[in-house]
Amino acid sequence: MKYRLIGVALIVLALGLSSDAFATPSNLLNVLRQASLIFLSASGLTLVIVGAGLDLSVGANLGLSACFAAAAIKATGALSSGFAAGLACGIIVGLLNGLMVTKLRLPPFIATYGMLWMLYGVNYWYMKGDTIYGFPSSFRALGSGDLLDIPIPVYLMVIGLLAGGVFTRYTTLGHEVYAIGANAEAARLSGIPVSSRLILLYTLSGAMAGLAGVIYLARLNSAEAGIGTPLLLPAIAAVLIGGTSLFGGSGGLAGTMIGAIILTLVLNGMNLLGINSNWQPLVTGVIILFAALIDSVTRRHAELGA
Amino acid sequence: MGRLARIPGVAFLLVVLGILFGIFAGGFASLPNLLNIGIQSSTLLLLALPMTFIIMTEGLDLSMGAVLGLTGVVLASALVAGNTLIVAFAAALGVGLAFGIANGLLVVKLGLPPFVATLGTLGIAQGIALVMTGGESVAGIGPALPKLYATKWVGIPFSILVAALMYAAFHFLLYHTRFGNYVFAIGGNREALVLAGVPAGFFHVLVYALAGLMTGFAALLLTGRMNSGHPIAAMGMEFDAIAAVIVGGTERQRGNGWLPGTVLGVLAVGVLRNGLNVMAIQSSLQVASIGLLLIVALLIDSIRKRQL
């Protein structure tokens, strides 16, 4: 963790030196806002990865939830219906993922990858190429507004972090998730009901993606098919940079927060330095590779050291 | 029950799908349409064959679609720039091979989990293709490629010929060469290979390199059919390939691969897509169906395994 914080400091320093526009309060707050959105998208994913699972459908789930939420708000005029719709969509997707992984014994990355494409299809079919836009300012504030000059998503991020911390440290369920991630069979033979815990985990992850979708909708103020897709790579990057191991059993939300900040700083820096935005998925891909490489090497080193 | 048990689930699936579409989709069972399935499936087969090897070695390649998009763009751009077909083709092969080797090195030498490594190269390939083209198609590739694509030999279209030849080549590789044995070994018991003094790492990288190379070949068919190159033309095709391989009976562990099954799997995917097309169901829902197909196939096989 120390190294990551040092990394943040270094990046901030480097960017501050190379661009005048970087160190302005508005830019930094913008970075925090953006990082918070990535964190919210990646929070459920983090827990699933700790449990040695994977959810490649977060982006699509998020996007679909946003679209349903948008439609619900437009139809009923009530914001609460938007939350309900987004949450419901997220929960259903998460539940299906959980069932595929536990009951059908599909490997997580195949199951959620398939789900990704299925959601994509449903999303396009549902939206029929339309865009839903124009939401009340009270709603938009959730994504684009400030409270005491700090972007509201940042508060949401902190709340999410605290809630996650309580979950992983002070609940038996949280400890069970780590046990399952570290060695699922040993956890099962220790009396942990692995299948039902995993279903719960994926459902929780889906719910958080659904909620993130609603916040994202508030930020974008519009919804169309596919808005969630570009969030997948950054979410994975945030989790990996943050030190949560793909192999399960270690890591957590604090790391994902730092990871989201580091990633956003890098992408922000690229913007400020005038680099074409088409390069961003590429850079994210490279970052994912590096982070995974470090994870893999660290894990192998740890296993060999026994 | 013994004889029946050995026929893989995919064969039944194929028959069922074929019958269903034959009944419900008008025009599905006509000869030109069936030929169409063959042509459309050819490109997928070129991807699914090396994907079989990769999955046998307990790996995965999520970058195939993106790299195919890139090699298609490279091929088209080279043709537009006035190069001969041979030179352009070589360029596409080269780019594909480079990405294949990169994937192999990331997975084998650096020990990255395959899906992460190929997810990363997916982003890189897609990024390069987008930057190269600004998101637009590369058109005006000249007459050479379309002409080649349209040729028929004894009435068999070019693409099906290429697919058949490639199948023969891969079949030979897997079942009659040392390399084939090693592919089984890398997935089944890599330690054994290393202990036997074989440079397992080299052959393992070769498996991914082969996949990269095949995207170059696939570019020929894809660009020929679309008459242009587009960066995200093949997006998601790796998913179809993975589905085809797994539906075809290749297991993800222990090096248990069955190449003929991959052909059946490709046909199953092809039949499904074509059938849905004929019924005018949009492509995004088609993908959803492929996902469903995969799940159904896995379900059937796991139920049968439990009964045995």
Add this chain to the structure above:
Amino acid sequence: MTPAPLIEMRHISKAFPGVQALKDVSLAAFGSEVHMLVGQNGAGKSTLIKILCGAYRPNQGEFLVHGKPVHIESTRDARRLGVAVIFQEFSLVPYLDIAQNIFLGREFPGRIPGTVDRGRLHSEARRILDLLGMDVDTRTKTHRLGVAQQQMIEIAKALSQDAKVLVMDEPTAAISDREIERLFEIIRKLRGEGIAIIYISHRMREVFEIGDRITVLRDGANVASLRPSETTMDELVRLMVGREVDTTYRTRFCERPGEAVLDVKALDTKSGIRGANLTLCAGEIVGLAGLVGAGRTELVRAIFGADTRISGEIFLKGRALRGSPAEAVRQGMGLVPENRKTEGLALLRSVHDNMLTAGLRQLFPHGWYTFAKAKRAVEGLIKSLRVVTPSARRPARFLSGGNQQKVVIGKWLNAGSKVFIFDEPTRGIDIGAKAEIYKLMETLVADGAAVLVISSELPELVAVCDRAYVLRNKAIVGELRRTDLTEENILRMAMQHG
């Protein structure tokens, strides 16, 4: 005049970070001899063997073949000199056939470069299999073979490489007694043909049955090299351990068992168990004996709920179990599995976390975890079980086998288990730790718990159990009371026909 040894290792030293694995060890293996290599776990046997076959390089030392110095710097060197090693983990590729496996990496080239001459591959493989008296089709994929057959293929591999020195690491660990006899026949045959055989074993009886020479390693040093005729089992144990070991594991047997805590009636399982009936009372240590493959592990896994039950009933403290590990644990059963590293522990996590895994719901019934309570529970157990670890935060993978086993037991104590099932609890554990584990078992039952123990070490079963059930072919074929509990009786029941 004594002939020069076929192969000799002199003054071998090898250090790994933090530990001196071998100190100045010399070993001479003669042709036509079975040379037993014995010693506790961690004594250096595996390291020595890995150096012999070129997988490790020694820090110091030399090698001689027929008295002439040679270099072994890679596995290829070793192979060229005729050294073949059969490890406990077989190196067979499951979906390749026998012939392909035997000649893996040394395939006969076909006419086109890169292809394989399959005809020759199979005829050569056939020749070797006939030598070994195996009549399996060479086209059989090896995943279809049983453990003993797979081992034979490994031997075939060695023979196909003209092995002059055959090293076997605990070859009898996972095969039945009848298969062991077969193996010994083949070993004798190979010995007759001049091959030097180096044989690592934990089983004293084999040492005397088939050994011609014995080398004892202790703490990385060669402490003795003798002939079986010159020594006794007790002396060997003394040499291995360096002190007198108390082999009386149990001081007081159960005179009056308490009430039945586990009752199994007519159990049929998916794994093949048929009609098992079993009772376990408080205060007892009951053994489960049988040949490998008889179904002991399958039986206990079904009792624990880890494997599927087809029919029959299981009562734990009078309560019917539906069949899941979660339920069994909740009702007070604990399973110490055969593979403690992969099924009993999460090696990555700390001793603290591992010890709490099964007891989370017991200690924190409302789902709320408090560090103070957790720490108290764990530290208490570390002390009472005498787990050797610098701290409770140490990752479990750094502990020795015996201490890892104690962590697993501690996990169940934290869960409040009253019925303990041990599956091969002392496999791969040195003699000192074995005694501790059995003493622990005795303490458990003295406190009113009940223990079911599976062991392939018959002397241990006989020394520890109040009574034992014997399994054969996935069914319980008999029960032996304390007075009848002898190794001969067990074996007879385990092997009898009809």
